[in-house]
Amino acid sequence: MDLLSNIFVTPFTDMVGAPDFFLQVVWEGLVSGVLYALIALGFVLIFRSSRIFNFAQGIMVVFAALTLVGLHEMGAPAWVAVALTLVVMFALAWTVERVVLRPLVGQPDIILFMATIGITLFLIGFGETIFGGENKQMITEELGIPTGDFVLEPFGGLLILQHIDVTAVAVAGLLVVSLLLFLNYTRMGRAVRALGDDHQAALSVGISLQTIWVLVWFIAGIIALVTGIAWGSRAGVSFALEIIAYKALPVLLIGGLESITGAIVGGLMIGVLEKLFEVYWGQPLMGGNTETWFAFVLALIVLMIRPQGLFGERIIERV
Amino acid sequence: MLYRTAGQFKTSYRADQALFPVRQDAILLGIILVCAWVIFPLTASEFTFQTILIPVLIYSLAALGLNILTGYAGQLSLGTGAFMGVGAYACFKLVTIFPELNPILAILMSGVFSAAIGVVFGIPSLRIKGFYLAIATLAAQFFLVWLFEKWAWLYNYNTSGAIQVPNLDIFGLTVAGPLAASVTEYYIVLGIVTLLTLLCINLTRGNLGRMWKATRDMDIAAELIGINLLRVKLLAFAVSSYIVGVAGALFVFMWRGAAEPNLFDIPLSFQILFIAIIGGLGSILGNYLGAILIVGLPVVLNSVPELIGLEIKSATLEHINIMIVGALIIFFLIIEPHGLARLWGLIREKLLVWPFPH
Numbered sequence A: 001m002d003l004l005s006n007i008f009v010t011p012f013t014d015m016v017g018a019p020d021f022f023l024q025v026v027w028e029g030l031v032s033g034v035l036y037a038l039i040a041l042g043f044v045l046i047f048r049s050s051r052i053f054n055f056a057q058g059i060m061v062v063f064a065a066l067t068l069v070g071l072h073e074m075g076a077p078a079w080v081a082v083a084l085t086l087v088v089m090f091a092l093a094w095t096v097e098r099v100v101l102r103p104l105v106g107q108p109d110i111i112l113f114m115a116t117i118g119i120t121l122f123l124i125g126f127g128e129t130i131f132g133g134e135n136k137q138m139i140t141e142e143l144g145i146p147t148g149d150f151v152l153e154p155f156g157g158l159l160i161l162q163h164i165d166v167t168a169v170a171v172a173g174l175l176v177v178s179l180l181l182f183l184n185y186t187r188m189g190r191a192v193r194a195l196g197d198d199h200q201a202a203l204s205v206g207i208s209l210q211t212i213w214v215l216v217w218f219i220a221g222i223i224a225l226v227t228g229i230a231w232g233s234r235a236g237v238s239f240a241l242e243i244i245a246y247k248a249l250p251v252l253l254i255g256g257l258e259s260i261t262g263a264i265v266g267g268l269m270i271g272v273l274e275k276l277f278e279v280y281w282g283q284p285l286m287g288g289n290t291e292t293w294f295a296f297v298l299a300l301i302v303l304m305i306r307p308q309g310l311f312g313e314r315i316i317e318r319v
Numbered sequence B: 001m002l003y004r005t006a007g008q009f010k011t012s013y014r015a016d017q018a019l020f021p022v023r024q025d026a027i028l029l030g031i032i033l034v035c036a037w038v039i040f041p042l043t044a045s046e047f048t049f050q051t052i053l054i055p056v057l058i059y060s061l062a063a064l065g066l067n068i069l070t071g072y073a074g075q076l077s078l079g080t081g082a083f084m085g086v087g088a089y090a091c092f093k094l095v096t097i098f099p100e101l102n103p104i105l106a107i108l109m110s111g112v113f114s115a116a117i118g119v120v121f122g123i124p125s126l127r128i129k130g131f132y133l134a135i136a137t138l139a140a141q142f143f144l145v146w147l148f149e150k151w152a153w154l155y156n157y158n159t160s161g162a163i164q165v166p167n168l169d170i171f172g173l174t175v176a177g178p179l180a181a182s183v184t185e186y187y188i189v190l191g192i193v194t195l196l197t198l199l200c201i202n203l204t205r206g207n208l209g210r211m212w213k214a215t216r217d218m219d220i221a222a223e224l225i226g227i228n229l230l231r232v233k234l235l236a237f238a239v240s241s242y243i244v245g246v247a248g249a250l251f252v253f254m255w256r257g258a259a260e261p262n263l264f265d266i267p268l269s270f271q272i273l274f275i276a277i278i279g280g281l282g283s284i285l286g287n288y289l290g291a292i293l294i295v296g297l298p299v300v301l302n303s304v305p306e307l308i309g310l311e312i313k314s315a316t317l318e319h320i321n322i323m324i325v326g327a328l329i330i331f332f333l334i335i336e337p338h339g340l341a342r343l344w345g346l347i348r349e350k351l352l353v354w355p356f357p358h
Helices: A002-008 A010-017 A020-049 A057-073 A078-104 A109-132 A163-185 A187-197 A201-204 A209-235 A240-254 A262-286 A291-305 B023-043 B048-073 B080-097 B102-124 B131-150 B182-205 B207-217 B219-224 B229-256 B266-279 B287-306 B314-336 B340-353
Strands: A149-152 A159-162 B166-172 B172-174
Touching: A002 A010, A002 A262, A002 B023, A002 B102, A002 B340, A010 A020, A010 A163, A020 A057, A020 A163, A020 A187, A020 A209, A020 A240, A020 A262, A057 A109, A057 A209, A078 A109, A078 B314, A109 A240, A109 B266, A109 B314, A149 A163, A149 B048, A163 A187, A163 A209, A187 A201, A187 B182, A201 A209, A201 A291, A209 B131, A240 A262, A240 A291, A240 B131, A262 A291, A291 B102, A291 B131, B023 B048, B023 B172, B023 B182, B048 B080, B048 B182, B048 B207, B048 B229, B048 B266, B048 B287, B048 B340, B080 B102, B080 B131, B080 B266, B102 B131, B102 B166, B102 B172, B102 B182, B102 B229, B131 B266, B166 B219, B172 B182, B182 B207, B207 B219, B207 B229, B219 B229, B266 B314, B266 B340, B287 B314
Parallel strands: none
Antiparallel strands: A149 A159, B166 B172
16 A cells, blocks of 8 residues: 555655646756757658668767867867867768768668667767767856856745756757758758658659768757757766667657657657656655666557557558 | 589488588588587687687677577567576576576576566567567666666675676586686586577577568568467567577676676677677577677787787777777678678688689
8 A cells, every 4th residue: 555655646746745846857857858859850860861770879969079078178269169070070971971871772771770880889989089088078168158047936946947958948949940941941951851751752853862861960960969068068078978879769769760740749758757757756666767767668658559659650561 | 612512412302401401511510519619628728718719609699599589580679688687687596596506507597587578578579560679678678777786686685786606516516606617617608509509590490480580571471371470479589588598697607707787788788789780680600700700809909909019008999999890890781781691601602613603
């Protein structure tokens, strides 16, 4: 009985009893959810245009952040470092397309998936060899990101919103909107979508596969840089962050591999739910640290009900 | 030339279906077995046992288990490391609860536990397919490793949170633990690996293996010709997890000597997946070739700077190693996406018809 009440009653009375704390937890979850959603977004773009399950997306986040901080340490002013990092991300996109993807076109999915794991390892090794493996501080102040906090008092309680987090959410929103505008209203963007709908039809109307792939990987690189700055200013920059690379997978699968909406909804959902579960169930009942697996189990449950994810294209199989 | 098949006539269907239709294959395997059973143990140093021979065998066994599931039955798994962990922890509990139990028996029994857990996490495969299925095995991966850390009963409530292999003996001969000789450990690993490999070769050639392949190639079609998907998929999970579990028990008891939960984390799963894919999905031989490459590579890379007289800090060296391994994975995927086993197959074809091109 005690256990049942601990599972089904106490957490909810706690939530109602301290609404300000509840809001704080939801906010924290929302912020990490936004970052998960961003990683998933870069992934969805690549998956839609090339059917490649890009495992390296999470590592690209760390790699971008590390390059930025590393370049700044080497003496480049903050904004120059950002520009240089963008150049590096473009070079990466071009190299990946030229060296890895082009020879492997048309291979089974799992081979391409393995190749992206190869890219992941290469980036980890490369980044650490050049910039060192130790944890670094993100250059938050140099980039002009405010570092204070808002203190709100809902329900007579206390709610602290870090300026960094607010900025991250705002920038992420801006990024998503501009991405949608790009995909819907520019020539290149439409080409990306056409390629996602049907490879052969897109090729037959003269869309260059190679150009679009470089473009898509570059956009994924930009998204990675933004995510890297946001995440790095919360937790520091090192490859220990790779755990978020794995977190992006359940986000994607819950949302559905092809859907941008899915990536965003999935990210926010997992961010908030895993925080709530950790605070109200995980720590009191299960010894904490449930965040490592909660997202995966949640994704598993969702997929048992909808095997293609919440927003994925319905899977139709024919013999 | 060496592989000329002239004069080897098959006069019955039985002979045609034999394990080695070409005599040279059998001779080659014989040579390899003699090397493994006699020559290596006589000549190898302690260092070779510990850094190459034993790990190669254990990793190939784990990859073999994964290959049954991913290469033969077509179910992608990213949770191999956790299932190895289940085997290792089960074995640890078995030998501490029943100290009189024969250690080899304990190792073989520990696979049963991981098979059971594998079946549980395999149930979603009936509904979820392809990359979506990877999430089921990832859930297993992260949940089980978390469990190893939090469930103190598993490591007998000791303060370090790690499992330590006690000294175990069979008829007075120490076979595991700090006092065991490398040669003894090597022979036990080799024996179990040989046994399970033989089992797998026959399983995959038989009825069950054909059903697995049919399921892999197209599961709806397989269902239509009367294959019971529930049974076949879960059996694949069970057999695969059994082998992986035994490999995990060997991993800790015959090689590492101690283990912390994070040893079984996702990098281990990926390492096994690399071996299976670089070796070749859907082949038995591939696992060994892949393991030799993946285990041997870091050893070789570590000794290169010394040979050419370069001095590099060990941390930097490690980073460069990761980078080179990543690059080599891509390289091998590009030259032969179907793995080293296919590469060997092509070479063998060429040798069979040599000196003619066709």
